[in-house]
Amino acid sequence: MSAISRRPPRRRAGAQFSGPRPDDPRVVRTRAAAVEAARSLFLRQGYVGTTMDDIAAAAGLTKRTLYNNYADKDALFTQIVGDVSDFAKRFARELSDEFGAQVSVANLRAALDEFARRLALAVLRPEVIALRRLLIAEARTFPALARDYYESAPGQVIDAVAKGFARLAKRNLLHVGDPRRAAAQFAYLVVGEPLDRAMLTGVAPASDDALAWAREGVETFMARYGTGRAGGRRR
Amino acid sequence: MSAISRRPPRRRAGAQFSGPRPDDPRVVRTRAAAVEAARSLFLRQGYVGTTMDDIAAAAGLTKRTLYNNYADKDALFTQIVGDVSDFAKRFARELSDEFGAQVSVANLRAALDEFARRLALAVLRPEVIALRRLLIAEARTFPALARDYYESAPGQVIDAVAKGFARLAKRNLLHVGDPRRAAAQFAYLVVGEPLDRAMLTGVAPASDDALAWAREGVETFMARYGTGRAGGRRR
Numbered sequence: 001m002s003a004i005s006r007r008p009p010r011r012r013a014g015a016q017f018s019g020p021r022p023d024d025p026r027v028v029r030t031r032a033a034a035v036e037a038a039r040s041l042f043l044r045q046g047y048v049g050t051t052m053d054d055i056a057a058a059a060g061l062t063k064r065t066l067y068n069n070y071a072d073k074d075a076l077f078t079q080i081v082g083d084v085s086d087f088a089k090r091f092a093r094e095l096s097d098e099f100g101a102q103v104s105v106a107n108l109r110a111a112l113d114e115f116a117r118r119l120a121l122a123v124l125r126p127e128v129i130a131l132r133r134l135l136i137a138e139a140r141t142f143p144a145l146a147r148d149y150y151e152s153a154p155g156q157v158i159d160a161v162a163k164g165f166a167r168l169a170k171r172n173l174l175h176v177g178d179p180r181r182a183a184a185q186f187a188y189l190v191v192g193e194p195l196d197r198a199m200l201t202g203v204a205p206a207s208d209d210a211l212a213w214a215r216e217g218v219e220t221f222m223a224r225y226g227t228g229r230a231g232g233r234r235r
Numbered sequence: 236m237s238a239i240s241r242r243p244p245r246r247r248a249g250a251q252f253s254g255p256r257p258d259d260p261r262v263v264r265t266r267a268a269a270v271e272a273a274r275s276l277f278l279r280q281g282y283v284g285t286t287m288d289d290i291a292a293a294a295g296l297t298k299r300t301l302y303n304n305y306a307d308k309d310a311l312f313t314q315i316v317g318d319v320s321d322f323a324k325r326f327a328r329e330l331s332d333e334f335g336a337q338v339s340v341a342n343l344r345a346a347l348d349e350f351a352r353r354l355a356l357a358v359l360r361p362e363v364i365a366l367r368r369l370l371i372a373e374a375r376t377f378p379a380l381a382r383d384y385y386e387s388a389p390g391q392v393i394d395a396v397a398k399g400f401a402r403l404a405k406r407n408l409l410h411v412g413d414p415r416r417a418a419a420q421f422a423y424l425v426v427g428e429p430l431d432r433a434m435l436t437g438v439a440p441a442s443d444d445a446l447a448w449a450r451e452g453v454e455t456f457m458a459r460y461g462t463g464r465a466g467g468r469r470r
Contacts, residue, residue, distance in 0.1 A: 046375055132435070137372040139437055140281055150435035158428075178451075184428040185455055192423025192431075193393075199434065200367070200385035202374055216413075220420055224458035 031069050033059040035083070038076040043130040047077060047138045077138075081145055084131060085152035091122060092160035099164030108173050109222065116190045116214035119157070123191045126204040133199060158183045165225075174225045182225055189217030266304050268294040270318070273311040278365040282312060282373045312373075316380055319366060320387035326357060327395035334399025343408050344457065351425045351449035354392070358426045361439040368434060393418045400460075409460045417460055424452030 021027065037059035041050040052073060056066040070076045095115065103111050122128070135146040161183035169176040176182045194205040194213055205213075256262065272294035276285040287308060291301040305311045330350065338346050357363070370381040396418035404411040411417045429440040429448055440448075 133371050133374065136368050136434060137374070139368065139372070143437065147436045150432055154431060154435075181448075181451055185424055185451070188423045188427025188431070189420055189455075192427035193419040196389060196423070196427075196430065197385055199371060200389075201382045202378065213416075216416055216420070220424075220455060220459040224455040 027069070030061060030065060034061060034066055034069055035076060035079055038070075038073070039080050039127075039131075042077065042080070042134055043127075047073065047134065047141070074142075077142065077145065080131070081135065081149050084128065085149065085156075087122075088153040088156050091118075092156050095157070095160045095164060099161075099167055103168060103173065105173060108168070109218070112186075112218050112221070113215065115161075116186070116218045117211060119187065119190050120194075120210040120214040121207065123154075124194055124198065124204055124207075124210045129195075129198045129202070129204045133202065136199075154187070158187055161186060172227060175227055176225055182221075185224075186217065186221050189220055190214045191217075262304070265296060265300060269296060269301055269304055270311060270314050273305075273308070274315050274362075274366075277312065277315070277369055278362075282308065282369065282376065309377075312377065312380065315366065316370070316384050319363065320384065320391075322357075323388040323391050326353075327391050330392070330395045330399060334396075334402055338403060338408065340408060343403070344453070347421075347453050347456070348450065350396075351421075351453045352446060354422065355425050355429075355445040355449040356442065358389075359429055359433065359439055359442075359445045364430075364433045364437070364439045368437065371434075389422070393422055396421060407462060410462055411460055417456075420459075421452065421456050424455050425449045 034055060038050070038055045041054055041058055045054075050073065052066060053063065055073075055076065056063045059066065070079070098111065098115065132149075135142075135149050139146045158180065162179040165174055165176045165182050165186075166179040168174045169179065174182075190213060191210075192213075194210055198204050257266075269290060273285070273290045276289055276293055280289075285308065287301060288298065290308075290311065291298045294301065305314070333346060333350065367384075370377075370384055374381045393415065397414040400409055400411050400417050400421075401414040403409045404414065409417075425448060426445075427448075429445055433439050
């Protein structure tokens, strides 16, 4: 795209209020404020219980500015879920990098411990728990959104872990017959109990608690999938 | 309680319509019909979207009969959750019995496989998934109900498994340092992935899928907690 074509477009036919470019810092700030206000209101008072007026007020925006950026509550909700999916995508990509050539017999256990720690802290955040609960609460209205979230957040991370484990298995650092199963077992050994508890009680675990599940999860994972070369049971 | 005191009470002060005894077969049938209708309507159209009129109609009861048995929707919702908790209580009790003296080196693996199978089929039923989703959806209105459910369903079953594992550890059939942790790892190795997926997508797994997670969960569990005497990795 040439420099000239990136200048703000003139008012387009059909666009009632043509605004500045989407990457304009003011637009970025405005949209971030709208999303943050919507997230916090949806989580606190539910999707149905929140109006565009509430969101504009909480974000310190005029209604006109809010509507110029997001046509309706649906658009904001979709954006919020998309942000978490993007986070999961980055997390999955980092993961693939981490399980690359630099993992060796000597540092495999440390790498898995570090990954489990990051996974636990990422998944068991109060915002993630609250968003998951909101998605389930709104599933009657937005059935696709919770399904998409599953695919793009836990599903995507587990797929990335599976690829990483397959690579480690090829190098004989792990004994893994079914990488997807091993990756899911890893994930739910690490976050299963605290996540299910948090989903029902609405209370995210203390990070000490989350980290203890992570450590013990790796221990159990290695008992099955370790080759015995990369450090056995810690005493 | 004497036989005489179990006779139906005379009209009590304050009770506008004193009915027959709660264990009268007609009362049991009426209450079961009301609960079944309420469960199915709550799951289909949500708690807020369901009226006592809807429930009476679906159960084939007059409104008066319905109100004589359940004062309001809250009472029905509480009853539905209570029924699942009662199921979990029975399941937990059977479990304690199963992990008793009759488990030996020879049948430990088979006992754990059978227990994992039953756990998976009990937890991953469509009705349980739907109820869990409903509890989360209604948590803003009934925060205590989902919390109580956690304590009395998964919480109670994990506690029972922990006691069973502690007993097996005393007999040197398992190596378990922290029975509660081992029990929770067992549970989420067995149901973690399919349960989390079902909670978000609303689709309970096929039973073949559930049973594969159960088998592989026991395999991983035994790799860490087995003594090596009770059957190693299956080929």
